Structures are given as structure tokens and as C-alpha cells.
Amino acid sequence: xxxxxxxxxxxxxxxxxxxxxxxxxxxxxxxxxxxxxxxxxxxxxxxxxxxxxxxxxxxxxxxxxxxxxxxxxxxxxxxxxxxxxxxxxxxxxxxxxxxxxxxxxxxxxxxxxxxxxxxxxxxxxxxxxxxxxxxxxxxxxxxxxxxxxxxxxxxxxxxxxxxxxxxxxxxxxxxxxxxxxxxxxxxxxxxxxxxxxxxxxxxxxxxxxxxxxxxxxxxxxxxxxxxxxxxxxxxxxxxxxxxxxxxxxxxxxxxxxxxxxxxxxxxxxxxxxxxxxxxxxxxxxxxxxxxxxxxxxxxxxxxxxxxxxxxxxxxxxxxxxxxxxxxxxxxxxxxxxxxxxxxxxxxxxxxxxxxxxxxxxxxxxxxxxxxxxxxxxxxxxxxxxxxxxxxxxxxxxxxxxxxxxxxxxxxxxxxxxxxxxxxxxxxxxxxxxxxxxxxxxxxxxxxxxxxxxxxxxxxxxxxxxxxxxxxxxxxxxxxxxxxxxxxxxxxxxx
Amino acid sequence: xxxxxxxxxxxxxxxxxxxxxxxxxxxxxxxxxxxxxxxxxxxxxxxxxxxxxxxxxxxxxxxxxxxxxxxxxxxxxxxxxxxxxxxxxxxxxxxxxxxxxxxxxxxxxxxxxxxxxxxxxxxxxxxxxxxxxxxxxxxxxxxxxxxxxxxxxxxxxxxxxxxxxxxxxxxxxxxxxxxxxxxxxxxxxxxxxxxxxxxxxxxxxxxxxxxxxxxx
Amino acid sequence: xxxxxxxxxxxxxxxxxxxxxxxxxxxxxxxxxxxxxxxxxxxxxxxxxxxxxxxxxxxxxxxxxxxxxxxxxxxxxxxxxxxxxxxxxxxxxxxxxxxxxxxxxxxxxxxxxxxxxxxxxxxxxxxxxxxxxxxxxxxxxxxxxxxxxxxxxxxxxxxxxxxxxxxxxxxxxxxxxxxxxxxxxxxxxxxxxxxxxxxxxxxxxxxxxxxxxxxxxxxxxxxxxxxxxxxxxxxxxxxxxxxxxxxxxxxxxxxxxxxxxxxxxxxxxxxxxxxxxxxxxxxxx
Numbered sequence: 005x006x007x008x009x010x011x012x013x014x015x016x017x018x019x020x021x022x023x024x025x026x027x028x029x030x031x032x033x034x035x036x037x038x039x040x041x042x043x044x045x046x047x048x049x050x051x052x053x054x055x056x057x058x059x060x061x062x063x064x065x066x067x068x069x070x071x072x073x074x075x076x077x078x079x080x081x082x083x084x085x086x087x088x089x090x091x092x093x094x095x096x097x098x099x100x101x102x103x104x105x106x107x108x109x110x111x112x113x114x115x116x117x118x119x120x121x122x123x124x125x126x127x128x129x130x131x132x133x134x135x136x137x138x139x140x141x142x143x144x145x146x147x148x149x150x151x152x153x154x155x156x157x158x159x160x161x162x163x164x165x166x167x168x169x170x171x172x173x174x175x176x177x178x179x180x181x182x183x184x185x186x187x188x189x190x191x192x193x194x195x196x197x198x199x200x201x202x203x204x205x206x207x208x209x210x211x212x213x214x215x216x217x218x219x220x221x222x223x224x225x226x227x228x229x230x231x232x233x234x235x236x237x238x239x240x241x242x243x244x245x246x247x248x249x250x251x252x253x254x255x256x257x258x259x260x261x262x263x264x265x266x267x268x269x270x271x272x273x274x275x276x277x278x279x280x281x282x283x284x285x286x287x288x289x290x291x292x293x294x295x296x297x298x299x300x301x302x303x304x305x306x307x308x309x310x311x312x313x314x315x316x317x318x319x320x321x322x323x324x325x326x327x328x329x330x331x332x333x334x335x336x337x338x339x340x341x342x343x344x345x346x347x348x349x350x351x352x353x354x355x356x357x358x359x360x361x362x363x364x365x366x367x368x369x370x371x372x373x374x375x376x377x378x379x380x381x382x383x384x385x386x387x388x389x390x391x392x393x394x395x396x397x398x399x400x401x402x403x404x405x406x407x408x409x410x411x412x413x414x415x416x417x418x419x420x421x422x423x424x425x426x427x428x429x430x431x432x433x434x435x436x437x438x439x440x441x442x443x444x445x446x447x448x449x450x451x452x453x454x455x456x457x458x459x460x461x462x463x464x465x466x467x468x469x470x471x472x473x474x475x476x477x478x479x480x481x482x483x484x485x486x487x488x489x490x491x492x493x494x495x496x497x498x
Numbered sequence: 499x500x501x502x503x504x505x506x507x508x509x510x511x512x513x514x515x516x517x518x519x520x521x522x523x524x525x526x527x528x529x530x531x532x533x534x535x536x537x538x539x540x541x542x543x544x545x546x547x548x549x550x551x552x553x554x555x556x557x558x559x560x561x562x563x564x565x566x567x568x569x570x571x572x573x574x575x576x577x578x579x580x581x582x583x584x585x586x587x588x589x590x591x592x593x594x595x596x597x598x599x600x601x602x603x604x605x606x607x608x609x610x611x612x613x614x615x616x617x618x619x620x621x622x623x624x625x626x627x628x629x630x631x632x633x634x635x636x637x638x639x640x641x642x643x644x645x646x647x648x649x650x651x652x653x654x655x656x657x658x659x660x661x662x663x664x665x666x667x668x669x670x671x672x673x674x675x676x677x678x679x680x681x682x683x684x685x686x687x688x689x690x691x692x693x694x695x696x697x698x699x700x701x702x703x704x705x706x707x708x709x710x711x712x713x714x
Numbered sequence: 715x716x717x718x719x720x721x722x723x724x725x726x727x728x729x730x731x732x733x734x735x736x737x738x739x740x741x742x743x744x745x746x747x748x749x750x751x752x753x754x755x756x757x758x759x760x761x762x763x764x765x766x767x768x769x770x771x772x773x774x775x776x777x778x779x780x781x782x783x784x785x786x787x788x789x790x791x792x793x794x795x796x797x798x799x800x801x802x803x804x805x806x807x808x809x810x811x812x813x814x815x816x817x818x819x820x821x822x823x824x825x826x827x828x829x830x831x832x833x834x835x836x837x838x839x840x841x842x843x844x845x846x847x848x849x850x851x852x853x854x855x856x857x858x859x860x861x862x863x864x865x866x867x868x869x870x871x872x873x874x875x876x877x878x879x880x881x882x883x884x885x886x887x888x889x890x891x892x893x894x895x896x897x898x899x900x901x902x903x904x905x906x907x908x909x910x911x912x913x914x915x916x917x918x919x920x921x922x923x924x925x926x927x928x929x930x931x932x933x934x935x936x937x938x939x940x941x942x943x944x945x946x947x948x949x950x951x952x953x954x955x956x957x958x959x960x961x962x963x964x965x966x967x968x969x970x971x972x973x974x975x976x977x978x979x980x981x982x983x984x985x986x987x988x989x990x991x992x993x994x995x996x997x998x999x
Contacts, residue, residue, distance in 0.1 A: 147561075147563075147564075149557070149559055149561035150561045150562060150563045150574070152557065152561060153555065153557055153561040153574070153629070153632065154574055154577060155554065155574075155575055155576075155577060155578045155636045155638075156550040156551045156578065157551060157578035158574075158577035159577070159578075159582045161582040161585075161586075162577040162578075162580075162582045162585040162586075163577065165582075165586055165589055166563065166570065166573075166574050166577060166585065166589060167563055167574060170563045170565045170566045170570075171563055171564065171565060173565060174565060
């Protein structure tokens, strides 16, 4: 029953992806990639750790922003999870998590400028929305029986903390740790818009073609991610949180005038701002303005975004199924697994932007580099999660080996889980298509980025709201499909 | 204290109990016997609804929190007696005072050495005894138990039932072990096919008198 | 857990209120090699500090928009803008003034460059054969990498770039544009002539792979702009002193780092043409 539902869903998604491939903008057009590729390859084998001036500082800031952003997100998310049955809380959390952290950063840059607050909020707000959703699901899935055994007369709070939370705790902890890894990636990427994290130097080095510096920065970042479980211990977390604010660098004055201006001028649509009185003419001009942006940018942006997302989603899934055995002890020995882990850390931690640029050199501009970059990154994330899950499945001692084990014993058992992860990843891929403007693919994110580059925050906010609703729609669809084919979810969602 | 008048109940859309009339007075010790599926658990829950604030319940499933220690699982029985903040502090770090209160209960149930073991690591019998401990620790005067000794050996079962009887005035236990039922209660109610087929004092009953409940 | 996190929140509030002393701060649009930008502008900062007698700091930003935003939010009081970003900044900060520009900036130009495989040859006339090829601009907010080339493309074809070319990309900056056209990822691109000359000198360009096919007519570009309230914040006559200091840069090493021959006075009206072009192609409301 469940299998056939999952099977049909998979087929349907593959079908949609094939149709998208037919209409997608894909071509191969490069002529001389080898000079640039040669320089990149040379950079990879000659990492130069000394070239980056403030390497230690950048690293410390990356960690500090991640910790504080995620921590604040945990607080907000946990509180919201408890109130998740209220519609407005659910809607707000869906809305804030539908906006990519880079866009949050660009918005806060307008309000707070390049201050630590910008970086922390850019992580904390979308993460808060994600935590709210996932925590509430984890709590919902906790064993309900102990709650029934709590004596009559105990306060709801006591009952929650004794009979509900402990069962969910392990999942909450493991999910939070997973999210911290994502937070480190987000924190690094925030450097792309100017915050002083690793991404700042990475982007500089990369855009200048200093590939030895790029590879040094990336190696450092991989080590940071790969060693996460070694240095993040529950006992040390308070210490890190206490230390983090001291690494953020100087705060700047936060000006109330700038905040007010953002809300009362910047994001007020241009026709309204330009009008002297708010009459019908102004409202008409506003409607016209929205219609213009919607038909000339948003509609095309939505189409390109969805086509790219659907192809990248299926490709991510296919790669994840290939990747997950690489880190499972059911399939590889210690040495093989170490290589597998290394490969997955590299693939999932290299910013998609850099992967896309690499493939752009090979294949020229089209959706192709974007699809491959997104699929590699997300395939590695899902592969990593499934691979860890596989090792926990009890197998009979006389189970087959190799491909037979994969096809008959493992894949059928993890397939539901795999689909659940993939569906969680759906909206993430949708958000990530935003940052691939360099490829000349006109996704929604491209138009948002253009509006921000033109310092037209009114347009940017309008387009961001459209993006957010697209995300919410995909999220709702993914939830409906998961419910329909009854995919069980587990602690670690992506 | 418990009164049912022509009560009926269904479970998952199937009528499990019909026309049950029953009175249980304070101080009685009642055994509910009958085949599985006869409606014992449903009847027990029906009775529990009548006096939630006075009665402790041992559900058939131990309903423990696997990640919490035996101590905390038993302490859950006393949540209603303390302020929430105190409960919270005790969750983060067990208070010595509470540990010393829980300890005798566990000693009695033969679980003292497991006091700080997570419930998830216990054997089936130990889990059941922990659930009994949680009910005992509630300190109610009425106890409703659904097969409270089904997973422990006869020797321990006697100790557990003795403890239950000593701690409560009124006891209603669903049981499948007829010998134990006769030894530890003073009234037997036999259920068959959703209605009461037998309701007698224990004294004078022989195990074979109950055979009719288990045959078609 | 929430107890630990509460502490984090507390610290957030503490450092948020932790303001720094009032320095004279400036920034620059990130149009090329950032290491070079940092070296160049740290030198400028040291020079200005000496001349003005106040602490001067340079802060790097990641995009043209970020430079304008920092200027607008008064996080920087002075900036080295391009034509377009300067016009935008002055529109957003009433009272702000263009102070100085490089001698070359009065007659700036954009090079259209093409991959050798296109067979395009350098010429005086607009290379209309670029239609239908792939094309990359530099940054979306750049005067030389976006505004002027787009203006000439629209003027020649009477169509938007997206309708002229089979694909239009935004490389992010000038060095990247050169790299992308050189590898053939994009066949044609538009690049700041100063950056092209620099890269050529540095030997990063293979003339067999990529060449200049057209030069735009000159237009005004880079210049220094100061906020209108600088006099109020740093004392009467401060803007004039900054202007004198900028025009007085004579150190050949400092000038070479831009690279500019010298700085000459500039005024807001010098950039009227840029404003007009910006409005005509819809980049400015």
C-alpha cells in the first residue's frame, strides 16, 4: 500500500522533471574552459593558508554568528512550536522561513547596516521559522502514552516537561545539532553580502581568481563542518554562547531613523511614495506598478524557478540514492567510509554558487550548471542523512551483500524516509535557486537581487513576498503529498 | 463509590460492553477476570473516568518515558503534589529529598538498584514494576490496575500485589491469573462477551468455578 | 536549554547597544580586486587622517548597493562611487556633494570584448554582429559594466538586451567578465577599460582568446562624494578640507594604486548625463 503510493509519487515527480527538462533552458556552449580550470586545479593542490590575512578571525566570527543566530532561532522556534496550534503562529513561521537567509541579510543591511545584529537576525529569523515547524512535529510524534499516565491534577507544564519533552528531547537535540551545521554554512555564506565571516574572504578570493586562497578557505571550512561532532558538546554549548558575542566585532550605532525610514519610505511602493495624496489615481498607479512587475518579472521568474527546482529535486534524489551507501558500514569498510564522508562533506559544504561557477566554466551559461550544482549539494545532504540512518537498521545476520543488500534489504526500508527527506528539501531547493543569477537564469531570486542592486526596496520586498508565497505553496503541497502517501517523518529533517 | 447503571461502551466502533450495572464500595478489592477481549480494560477505563482525581491507574502498557530514569518515571506519580517550578528543577537535577522518598517504593518492588537507569534499558518485568511504582507513588486511596503483574514471575507478583493492597483502600484489578486473583481480592467479577457473567465474593470460590468464563 | 539561550539573548542586547567612537569613515564600490582595493584605500585613509586631523577608516563592502546603503545610513560619510552609484547615493542623501574625480574619469569608457571564435574585429562602428550571441555585463549596479553598455545596446538595437542576445548574464565584476569571455562561457562582454588595461599589464589576458571589439564614447564615471551633514558632524568647512585634501593627492604611488594621473574637482551637475541615461533605461525611477 504505502510502497505503491511512494512509487507512484516518485514516478509522477520523475515525469514532471522530464517535461521540465524538455522546456528547460539547457545548452552546452563553452569553448576554452581549460585555462581557468587549470588555474582552479592548481589552486586546489596548492592551498595557501597564509594568503588570507584574518583567517582565524573570520573563522571565529563564522562560528560566533552561527551559534548566536541558531540559539536565538531555537528560543523563538521552541516558543512558537508550543503555540503552533494557533493559525497566525503557523503562518508567520511559514512566511519567515520561506525567505532565504541571504535576502533577510540584504533586508537587515538596509535597516541596521553592516552590524552584528544583521547577521544574527538573518540566521535567527528563518531558522526560528524552521525550528517552530520541526519542533512542533517532533513533539507531536512523541509517544502519547506517558501523558495519559500522568496523575490527574498535575499542571500541564509539569506534564509537558516530564511526559512529553523527554521522549522528544533526543530528536530535538539531534535536529538542533544538524541545524547548527546548516547555521555554519549560512553564516559563512552571509559573508557574500559583506558580513565579516569566511564567505567574505571566500567571495573576494574567488571573484579575483585567487584559487589557492579559495581552496585554503574551503579546506578550513570543511574541517570545521566535519569536526562539528567533536567540538560541539552539550556541556560546552553555554560556554560557546557566552564567548560568541566577544568575537562578533564592534557593533555600530543602530539608528532609529534608518529603521523608520525603511518601513515608512523604502518599502512603500514607488507610485504611492510619489503621489501627493493617497487617492484613486495613486492606488491605480500602484495596481499598475504591481501588475507590471508581476507580468514582466514575477511570472517568468516563477516559471524559471519552478522548472529549475523540479529538475534539481529529482536529480538530487537520484544522487542521494547513489551517495548514501558511501558512508554506511553496511557497504564500506572504515577506509571507504572515511573517503565517503570526506566526499559528502566537500560536496555539501561547498557553496552552490561556487559549484555553479565551476560548471559554468565547463558548460557555459544555462540551467545546466545550476541543476548540477543544486543536485550535488542537496544530494550530498540527503545522502548524508540517509546513510547515517541506514546504520541503525537492524539486519539479519545472513543478509546478502553489495548490490543485493542495497536493492532488497536497504532501499525498500529507507525509501519512505528518503522521500520524506526529499520533500523537506523541496522548499530548500526552491529557495536556493535564488542565488544563481550569475548564470543568466531569470529566477525570482535574480529579480529580487536586481531590485536590491537598484536600491528599489519596494520592488524587492514585493518580489520577496511573491517568492515567500510560492515557497509556502510548495511547502503545503509537499505536506499534502507526505500525508497522502503516509510518509513517516523522523527527527532529522532537512 | 463506583456506580454503573446499564452502562455500555464501544471501542473502535465495536460495542465492547453492554448493559453493565455495577457498584463498588470503598474498601473493596475487586478482580476483573475474563478472556482477553472480554472488555476488562474498557470497564476499567470507564470506572477510572468516574474518579480521576482520587484514583491511580496502572495502564496495561507501562507508558513510561524511555529516556527518563526509573526515579523520574516514578516521580511523575507525584507531579500533582508539587509546584511546576519545583518539578522542573527536579527534572534537571533530582533533589536528594525526592530520591529518598522514591527509594523505599523501589526497594519494595525490587528495583532499588535501577533507580537511575533509563526506563528504556529495563526488561519487560522491570518496566511493569516501574509503572506500578509510579501508581503507588501517587498516594491515592483507590487503585485501578490493568494486568499489573502480567510480565513478572509469581514470586514478584505476590510482592507487588501485597504492596498494592497495603497502600490502597479500594483496589480494582484486571487479571488473567485466576490463582492470584483469588488470593489477593475479596470479590471477583467475571466478564464474558461484554457483560457481567459472574459477580461473587472470593471466599468459597475455586479456580475451576471460573472455567465457564473461558469456554465458549 | 532555554536558560542558556536566554544568556545569548542578553549578550545580543549588550553588544547591540555597544557603539563605537565617531571616526570619519569611507567606503568604495567593489569594482575590482579587493586586495588591491584594501591596499589602495588604507593608504588613502592614512593620507586623509594626516591631512584632516581626525581618525579615518576605510570599510570594504561587497556590492555597489551596499556602498550606497552604507552612505545613506551614515555608516560612511565619504565614498568613492561610480557614476551610477554616485547619482543614486546623492538622490538618497539630499545635500550630498560630488567632490573630486580622477582626471580620466571625465572621459571614461567601456570596452566591448569578444571571444576570438566570434570572428569579431575591432572597429569604430558599433559591432552589430553581437546580436544573437551570449553577453555578460559586470555588476548589476556598475556604470561601466552595466549602465553605459546597456544604454548603447538599447540605442543601437532599440531593444532590451534580453531580446538582443541569446543569453544575458551578470558576472559580478569586471575581472570576472574578462575571465568568462576568455573561457568562452560568454562570447561577448562589457568591461571597464581601466580594469582591462590593468589585467592586460598583469598578463592575465590571452590576446588570442579575447579582444576588444568596440569602445564606447566617453562618459563621466568614478568620483568622491561626501554627505551633506559632514560639516555639522566634523566641524564647519570640513567638506571643503576633504575636497582640498583629495585634490592635493600628489604621491605617485597613491595615484598609481587607483590608477589615476591626478584628481580634479567635480560637481553634482557633471553627472547629469548619467542620471538621464539611468532614467532612460529604467534603472532609476
